[in-house]
Amino acid sequence: MSTAVTTASPSGPVAKPRRRIPVKHKRAIAFFIVPFAALFALFYLLPIGWAIFQSLLVVERDGTFGKPVEVFGGLSQYVLVFQNEAFWASVGRVVLFGAVQVPVMLGVALVLALLLDSPLVKGKKFFRLAFFVPYAVPGVIAAIMWGYLYSPNLSPFAAFTSEVDLLSPTTVLWSIANVVTWVYVGYNMLIIYSALLALPQEIFEAARLDGASQWQIAWSIKIPLVAPAITLTAIFSIIGTLQLLAEPQVFRSFTSSVSSTFTPNLAVYATSAVPNVSLAAAMSVVLALATFIMSFAFLKFTQRKDDK
Amino acid sequence: MSKTIDPAPKTAARRSSGAAKPAGAPKEKLASRTAAMIIMGVSTLYFLIPIWWLFISSTKSREQFGSTGALWFADFNLFTNIADLVAYNDGVYLKWMLNSILYAGTGALLGTLFAAMCGYALAKYRFPGRELIFNVVLGGVLVPATALALPLFLIFSQFNATNTFWSVFLPSIVSPFGVYLARIFAAASVPDELLEAARLDGAGEVRTFFTVSRRLMTPALVTIFLFQFVAIWNNFFLPLIMLRDQTLFPVTLGLYTWNSQVNQIPEIRTFVIIGAFLSIIPLIIAFLSLQRFWRGGLGAGSVK
Numbered sequence: 001m002s003t004a005v006t007t008a009s010p011s012g013p014v015a016k017p018r019r020r021i022p023v024k025h026k027r028a029i030a031f032f033i034v035p036f037a038a039l040f041a042l043f044y045l046l047p048i049g050w051a052i053f054q055s056l057l058v059v060e061r062d063g064t065f066g067k068p069v070e071v072f073g074g075l076s077q078y079v080l081v082f083q084n085e086a087f088w089a090s091v092g093r094v095v096l097f098g099a100v101q102v103p104v105m106l107g108v109a110l111v112l113a114l115l116l117d118s119p120l121v122k123g124k125k126f127f128r129l130a131f132f133v134p135y136a137v138p139g140v141i142a143a144i145m146w147g148y149l150y151s152p153n154l155s156p157f158a159a160f161t162s163e164v165d166l167l168s169p170t171t172v173l174w175s176i177a178n179v180v181t182w183v184y185v186g187y188n189m190l191i192i193y194s195a196l197l198a199l200p201q202e203i204f205e206a207a208r209l210d211g212a213s214q215w216q217i218a219w220s221i222k223i224p225l226v227a228p229a230i231t232l233t234a235i236f237s238i239i240g241t242l243q244l245l246a247e248p249q250v251f252r253s254f255t256s257s258v259s260s261t262f263t264p265n266l267a268v269y270a271t272s273a274v275p276n277v278s279l280a281a282a283m284s285v286v287l288a289l290a291t292f293i294m295s296f297a298f299l300k301f302t303q304r305k306d307d308k
Numbered sequence: 309m310s311k312t313i314d315p316a317p318k319t320a321a322r323r324s325s326g327a328a329k330p331a332g333a334p335k336e337k338l339a340s341r342t343a344a345m346i347i348m349g350v351s352t353l354y355f356l357i358p359i360w361w362l363f364i365s366s367t368k369s370r371e372q373f374g375s376t377g378a379l380w381f382a383d384f385n386l387f388t389n390i391a392d393l394v395a396y397n398d399g400v401y402l403k404w405m406l407n408s409i410l411y412a413g414t415g416a417l418l419g420t421l422f423a424a425m426c427g428y429a430l431a432k433y434r435f436p437g438r439e440l441i442f443n444v445v446l447g448g449v450l451v452p453a454t455a456l457a458l459p460l461f462l463i464f465s466q467f468n469a470t471n472t473f474w475s476v477f478l479p480s481i482v483s484p485f486g487v488y489l490a491r492i493f494a495a496a497s498v499p500d501e502l503l504e505a506a507r508l509d510g511a512g513e514v515r516t517f518f519t520v521s522r523r524l525m526t527p528a529l530v531t532i533f534l535f536q537f538v539a540i541w542n543n544f545f546l547p548l549i550m551l552r553d554q555t556l557f558p559v560t561l562g563l564y565t566w567n568s569q570v571n572q573i574p575e576i577r578t579f580v581i582i583g584a585f586l587s588i589i590p591l592i593i594a595f596l597s598l599q600r601f602w603r604g605g606l607g608a609g610s611v612k
Contacts, residue, residue: 023433023434023436025513028433028517029429029433029435031425031514032425032428032429032517033426033429033430035421035422035425036426039481039482040444040445040482043478043481043482044448044456044484045444047456047459047460047463048451048456048459050459050462051455051456051458051459051462054459054462111347112347112348115344115348118344120340120341120344120345121345121348127348127351127352129596129599130351130355130356131351131352133359133595134358134359135538135595136588136591136594136595137359137591138541138542138544138560139544140542140544140561140564141563141584141588142358144564144580144584145359145361145584146358147567148361148365148581149358149361155378156361156378156379158378182354182355185355186355214340235450239450239452242452243452243453243454243455245545246542246544246545246564249544249564250564253567253568265545269548272458272461280458284458284459287452287455291451291452291455292447
């Protein structure tokens with residue numbers, strides 16, 4: 001705010017009258033803003049504040065059987081979070097998951113979007129819908145479905161799944177990655193495809209006249225132009241990956257390879273059920289902060305590249 | 309179905325299929341065409357076979373589920389299966405479906421309305437604190453909803469309000485991403501001149517929003533509604549952590565609990581599968597029938 005004012009007006013006083021202009025339609029603005037703002041404050045800001053507050057408390061007892069009392073404990077819960085190996089193992093697991101699954105998923109989505117946008121493919125309407133249908137399947141349901149498809153005896157691909165155990169401790173992470181990919185490829189493809197549709201046709205006609213092939217057009221013109229859309233899908237995918245919960249939780253009933261602290265959110269859930277609410281709250285805060293920083297950093301990083 | 313799809317969408321469908329391609333474009337090599345169609349075909353199989361399997365499995369009796377070819381029909385038992393599912397446990401499955409529709413339908417409707425009003429005000433009025441509000445909301449987009457589930461539980465338990473309809477419903481209404489989209493759409497689709505004209509005609513601001521601006525923003529609103537509907541319908545952590553009473557469960561949580569009981573109660577497996585199949589139908593129908601609206605709106609989130 002202040003930087004905008006100083007840069008916009010070297011001769012300070014000029015900017016002042018602008019701020020004195022009375023706000024018109026105050027009541028209408030309040031009518032529009034207040035319902036959302038109130039709910040946002042109650043169910044977004046308050047929980048964040050509450051989680052931070054809760055994470056600063058520790059439970060103390062008078063002797064072994066005394067009544068537990070919550071007292072202020074400073075950052076001691078955070079020390080416990082940073083010492084908690086299961087939690088960090090789960091963070092490492094989702095980071096590994098994201099490093100592989102997000103590029104694969106977005107790569108496939110980009111290729112399919114470019115193919116849909118190219119003149120090479122017929123029946124676009126059908127493909128567009130077919131690829132998007134999995135998005136209508138909730139993560140829980142998709143995980144249940146794939147759980148059966150992976151099973152060694154009930155799967156339609158039992159010839160394969162009875163030989164290769166897709167639910168073993170080493171493979172189950174990638175089996176879950178496949179479920180997530182299956183659900184979200186079509187959604188990401190559509191976001192990129194809509195961005196492609198919004199590009200002006202004239203550029204491509206000019207490129208064709210210059211003798212560019214479809215590959216060259218896709219690589220040097222289309223992909224750079226839809227980069228903002230790809231950034232958006234990447235940010236949502238990063239957020240989604242760190243929050244992984246439903247799919248691994250469902251897989252716990254198919255295999256014992258998924259521990260109760262398999263992902264950070266599962267660790268939060270397991271810790272809060274102990275119950276160790278303060279430690280769970282501290283984990284939530286660390287996780288939310290990490291998510292926020294990562295997606296924000298990614299956003300800034302890609303914007304810097306665009307700025308030249 | 310295609311009848312509902314065909315009418316030309318108003319927004320981003322300048323060229324919705326290949327029809328508007330320049331006629332004189334040189335022919336691509338046969339090889340690239342074939343390669344492209346093979347990729348499309350394989351992808352179609354990948355995306356649709358699981359759903360096909362789910363459909364086939366829900367038409368089978370319990371005995372035939374494990375013993376007949378998994379990707380083709382045996383005896384067609386779909387309707388007996390549905391009847392058994394609906395009757396099981398005093399019809400709790402229907403209750404779950406209704407709950408899901410109530411949580412997602414009403415929640416998304418109110419959420420869209422509030423997000424639209426807020427985004428519209430941020431786009432169309434100048435007032436102090438506007439940028440601050442927008443930045444806070446934008447920060448909210450980056451805070452994952454699951455990180456809020458536990459603190460929400462703690463807050464609701466202060467008021468003994470966990471395990472209630474409201475504990476899942478109220479937090480679901482808030483959609484910062486909806487505000488972000490609504491602001492972009494309002495800025496792009498509601499011209500200031502139109503608002504000035506409405507003011508000259510003596511229409512109040514609120515009335516103008518509900519009569520004129522809302523209509524111009526319809527594709528955006530359908531998009532916001534659908535994506536919030538999906539977000540609530542798919543939400544798992546919040547109901548998991550809030551609800552104990554299974555008559556309050558949304559269908560995802562209900563099927564999850566059934567699925568984790570399959571080892572103790574084997575006959576429940578049929579219900580999990582048929583229940584899963586039925587539960588995805590409403591969303592697929594919603595997306596297909598409303599796609600001329602949301603497809604136009606989908607790309608706008610990435611516009612800068």
